[in-house]
Amino acid sequence: MSIEDTIREQIANHPVLLYMKGVPEMPQCGFSAKAVAALQSTGVPFAYVNILQAPSIREKLPSISAWPTFPQLFVGGELVGGSDIVADIAQKGELKPMLEKAVASKQAET
Ligand SMILES: N[C@@H](CCC(=O)N[C@@H](CS)C(=O)NCC(=O)O)C(=O)O
Structure with missing residues (x-):
């Protein structure tokens, strides 16, 4: 599977998905920490991909999403934006x- 297909599958499979630096318990960038804090404030569980452990995703995702930086939040398969948004x-x-x-x-699909 190409890296683009992997990314598209991740986005399709997870209703709430954060591409971030580090993990929610230990973000490796203040912007990722800010996005995690906002998500955790909702109490809704979310999936994440640590792009520091996935250099090819870090390189490829910005051209797919047309968003140059991390974190990137996808909800229902659509890009919402970065930590500020x-x-x-x-x-x-x-x-x-x-x-x-x-x-x-997403639950209604199954
Ligand atoms: N204002 C942006 C700030 C995000 C940002 O500047 N991220 C930088 C530092 S973590 C980044 O992703 N740089 C590209 C890279 O590290 O691949 C937001 O709202 O998310």
Whole structure:
């Protein structure tokens, strides 16, 4: 499978997916830490990919998503954005319903 197919499969398989530096318990960049904090504030579980352990994904994803930096949050198969956008949406109270909706529609698929 090509790296592009791997990425597309990850995005399709996980209703809430964060490409980040490090892991949620120990982010390796302040921007990733900010996105994790916003996601954790919703209480909705999320999947993640540590791009520091996946250099080919780190290299390829920006051209697929048209987003140059990390973290990158995908919800329901669509790019939401980086840490600034995620924190902003969370602060407005919009992140939790967005995540819940994506999780529910993924569950309805099965
Ligand atoms: N304002 C951005 C900041 C993200 C950012 O600048 N990330 C840098 C440092 S972690 C990055 O991904 N650089 C490219 C790379 O490391 O591959 C956001 O909201 O996420």
